[in-house]
Amino acid sequence: MRIWKTSAAAVAVGGMLVLGAGTAVAAPVAAQPVPAAAHVHLAAAPAPANQQDSEAKQERDKLAQEYLSNQISAAVTVGSLVGTIVGAPVGCVVGAAMGAGVGCVPGFITGGLLGGVAGAAIAGGPTFIGATMNYMNTINSPMPASAPAPASPKA
DSSP states (O other): OHHHHHHHHHHHHHHHHHHHTTOOOOOOOOOOOOOHHHHHHHHHSOOOTTHHHHHHHHHHHHHHHHHHHHHHHHHHHHHHHHHHHHHHHHHHHHHHHHOTTOOHHHHHHHHHHHHHHHHHHHHHHHHHHHHHHHHHHHHHSOOOOOOOOOOOOOO
């Protein structure tokens, strides 16, 4: 009976881990009203020369962060799926071989859970390291020089 309770708890936790992998969504941020005077001031102020470079850097950094998030989510999701697919039959065989009332079904569930967690860690860990290195290299690299505007043809 104790093994059944342990397996049921493991399945509940594993289900939450597997179903939650790659599904994190940021909550929308409420828009803050801007006073009308701020709009007039911003529209009247001349734009600094490096504002476009700053905006381009922010956009590049945002895209790099999204790429990092997508890589890690994909690796963890695929790793947990493959780990579950491999771990479940192995757990079934081990559970059936143990005999003594364990059986295939609890072993299948426990093996799938442990395989999913191991697969997520095995695939997600190295991907996290590599993707984070790529992200840090991207955000710390200088922006390429802006190309000068093409000259207008003279008539």
